[in-house]
Each structure stands twice: as structure tokens, then as C-alpha cells.
Amino acid sequence: MVDLHTQYEAIKSDIDAGIQEVLDTCTFIKGGKVNDFQKHLEEYLGVRHVIPVGNGTDALLIAMMGLGLKPGDEVITPTFTFIATAEIVALLGLTPVVVDVEEETFNISPEAVRKAITPRTKAIVPVHLFGQNANMQEILAIAKEHNLYVVEDACQSIGAEYTFSDGRKLKSGCIGNIGCTSFFPSKNLGCYGDGGAIFTNDDELAAKMRVIANHGMAIRYHHDYIGVNSRLDSIQAAVLDVKLKHLNDYIARRQKAAAYYTEAFRNNPNIVTPTWDDSHTTHVFHQYTLKLKNVDRDNLKDKLAEKGIPAMIYYPIPLHLQKAYQDPRYKAGDFPAAEKLVRCVLSLPMHTELDEEQLKYITECVNELTA
Numbered sequence: 334m335v336d337l338h339t340q341y342e343a344i345k346s347d348i349d350a351g352i353q354e355v356l357d358t359c360t361f362i363k364g365g366k367v368n369d370f371q372k373h374l375e376e377y378l379g380v381r382h383v384i385p386v387g388n389g390t391d392a393l394l395i396a397m398m399g400l401g402l403k404p405g406d407e408v409i410t411p412t413f414t415f416i417a418t419a420e421i422v423a424l425l426g427l428t429p430v431v432v433d434v435e436e437e438t439f440n441i442s443p444e445a446v447r448k449a450i451t452p453r454t455k456a457i458v459p460v461h462l463f464g465q466n467a468n469m470q471e472i473l474a475i476a477k478e479h480n481l482y483v484v485e486d487a488c489q490s491i492g493a494e495y496t497f498s499d500g501r502k503l504k505s506g507c508i509g510n511i512g513c514t515s516f517f518p519s520k521n522l523g524c525y526g527d528g529g530a531i532f533t534n535d536d537e538l539a540a541k542m543r544v545i546a547n548h549g550m551a552i553r554y555h556h557d558y559i560g561v562n563s564r565l566d567s568i569q570a571a572v573l574d575v576k577l578k579h580l581n582d583y584i585a586r587r588q589k590a591a592a593y594y595t596e597a598f599r600n601n602p603n604i605v606t607p608t609w610d611d612s613h614t615t616h617v618f619h620q621y622t623l624k625l626k627n628v629d630r631d632n633l634k635d636k637l638a639e640k641g642i643p644a645m646i647y648y649p650i651p652l653h654l655q656k657a658y659q660d661p662r663y664k665a666g667d668f669p670a671a672e673k674l675v676r677c678v679l680s681l682p683m684h685t686e687l688d689e690e691q692l693k694y695i696t697e698c699v700n701e702l703t704a
């Protein structure tokens with residue numbers, strides 16, 4: 334699904350030099366490289382604060398802790414997503430309220446959010462799934478109306494741009510109160526281990542979350558909050574600082590591969606290719622995900638594997654039907670769009686190193702097997 338090796342080969346000398354610098358200085362935790370990367374990412378995103386942390390799941394956890402949410406507070410999250418979003422809500426004893434997504438974009442439905450609001454609702458967590466921003470204009474309007482926080486899960490959408498109707502543009506993860514991202518190796522900006530970051534324009538919240546990420550400790554051995562230990566290490570920051578310079582190029586390469594796929598499937602009646610509202614959002618294609626019609630999806634996946642083409646099902650089970658998240662409030666049939674998507678989605682290889690020969694082979698095989 335990804336080709337991290339070819340990507341590394343192209344930037345090897347810069348990456349190796351960055352890592353060597355960390356080894357030479359032995360500042361493995363905090364220090365120069367982490368500060369440099371933080372500053373460069375703040376500039377790239379146009380956001381006041383980037384708080385580097387250990388991974389994307391911790392970013393979400395620390396965001397919720399920073400907001401001071403309490404057990405019983407309700408947090409609205411889409412049912413078609415990666416589990417981390419709901420996991421941290423459950424771990425903190427908050428009440429996850431799951432809602433359906435839009436079939437066209439895979440993203441949280443603002444209409445469904447509106448219907449799910451109760452007097453206990455405190456936050457909305459839109460997930461910018463597969464690399465396009467959720468309908469943030471509507472979500473911010475709902476949040477304002479009901480005095481709710483918005484925490485964006487931007488783990489798959491770093492670099493995507495959102496345009497409001499008045500022409501104002503913001504980067505994904507920098508639109509709500511807090512944004513969270515992951516630097517897991519296969520993410521659009523990936524390191525060589527685990528990493529993540531929190532974004533916010535709120536000075537007070539930033540200071541609090543920085544402290545929470547460091548054992549709740551602003552002054553050494555003085556603990557103001559119950560915190561966690563979650564850090565981006567200097568070696569990962571060195572890798573990320575090099576790769577950040579290439580992020581726009583990496584995004585362009587993903588978009589080019591996506592355009593090739595879409596063109597190749599244009600006349601295939603059994604395939605629905607990704608759509609997004611380009612007057613409001615760009616798409617950075619963390620995944621290129623098809624919706625299949627009249628095709629045995631699992632059989633297609635096996636047949637592609639026989640031809641050496643990986644394909645993945647993101648995601649096979651919606652949140653409300655996961656064993657660990659069984660809840661008497663929800664049952665099969667409650668969220669028809671998500672329940673339809675889990676049966677028909679298939680993601681094709683998507684990364685920065687796909688060449689025309691590979692794309693031609695993949696699309697010819699897919700067209701042949703779905704004819």
C-alpha cells in the first residue's frame with residue numbers, strides 16, 4: 334500500500350545527516366530538532382501553537398484532557414473511522430455519541446451531528462477521513478450555536494486546505510479549537526517510528542496541553558494537572574523536519590496518482606471514485622478509496638492480491654458494531670450510510686512513489702476484474 338523505501342532513498346542524505354546530528358549531540362528528548370520542527374510546522378500550517386507528542390492517539394487524549402471534559406460529558410464522533418477517536422473518549426470516561434457519515438465524502442454528517450446534540454454534549458470530533466476536510470463551516474456553526482468545542486482528527490489530512498464561503502482559507506487541523514495529527518510512518522507526513530502533534534491558536538489551551546503532555550508539570554516536580562508522558566523524540570523530529578520540506582510535493586504526487594486512478598475508472602459503471610467539494614476543501618489522498626457496485630469486494634481483493642496488488646478495507650466494521658464498544662443505545666441498522674460503506678469500500682495503493690507503469694497495471698487489473 335505504501336513504498337517508504339523508495340521515498341527514503343530520494344532524501345537519504347538529508348535524513349541521515351539529520352539523524353547523525355541528533356546522535357552527535359545526544360539530545361534525544363526535547364532539544365534543538367524538536368524545537369526546529371515545531372517552529373517549521375507552525376509556519377507551514379499558519380497556526381500559533383504546535384505541540385509535539387508521542388503519537389496521534391495521545392494527541393487526541395491530551396486534547397480532551399486539555400478541555401477539562403468530565404465523565405458523563407458527551408462527545409460526538411463519526412461511526413465510520415479509525416478506533417482511536419472513540420477510544421480516548423471511552424478511556425476518559427466520557428460518553429461517545431456516534432453519528433452517521435455522508436456516503437459521498439465518508440465524513441461526519443453535520444445534519445446527524447445536529448440531531449445528536451443533548452444538554453450534555455460538550456465537543457464534536459470531526460475526522461477528516463482519507464484526506465479531505467469534513468464540512469467545517471457547518472460544524473463550526475453548530476458548535477457556536479450550542480457552545481461546543483471542536484477537536485479535529487487531522488491524522489489523515491495534514492496539508493489539506495479548507496476554504497470558507499467568504500474565501501478565508503485554513504489548513505486542516507487549524508480550524509476548530511484543537512487539531513490532532515499522527516506522524517505514523519504511513520501517514521502523509523510520516524516519521525520512522527511513532528509521533529504526533531496537537532495544533533491550536535488558543536494560547537491558554539496550548540500552555541495547558543503542553544504541561545499535560547509532560548506529567549502535568551510546568552515547573553519540575555510541581556504537578557498542576559494529572560498528566561501523561563507523551564513526547565516526540567529528537568530522532569523522529571529530525572526525520573520530520575526533512576520530510577516537511579517535501580510535504581507539498583508529496584501531496585501533489587498523491588493527487589496526481591489519484592487523478593490517474595479516477596480517469597482510468599471513469600467509464601467503469603461498477604466503481605464510484607472519490608468525490609469532494611472542491612469549492613471548500615482540497616483532498617490530500619491519504620487513501621484512495623473506491624465504492625464498489627455489483628462487485629464481490631472480498632473476492633476482488635483476493636484476486637488483486639494474486640496479481641501482486643495490495644488493497645485494503647478501511648474500515649470493515651463501524652464503531653457502533655465493534656465488540657468492545659457495544660452499547661444498548663445503538664444497534665445494526667442505526668447508521669445506514671456507514672453500514673453500507675463498510676460493505677463496499679476498497680482502498681488501492683496510494684503513496685508518493687507510484688509511477689505510471691504501476692498505475693497502469695493496477696487500473697487495468699481492477700477494470701478487468703470488475704467488468
Ligand SMILES: *Cc1c(COP(=O)(O)O)cnc(C)c1O
Nearest residue numbers: 388389390415417488489515517
Ligand atoms: C492514524 C490515526 C490515528 C492514530 O494515530 P497514531 O499515531 O497511530 O496513534 C487516529 N485517528 C485517525 C483517523 C488515524 O488515521
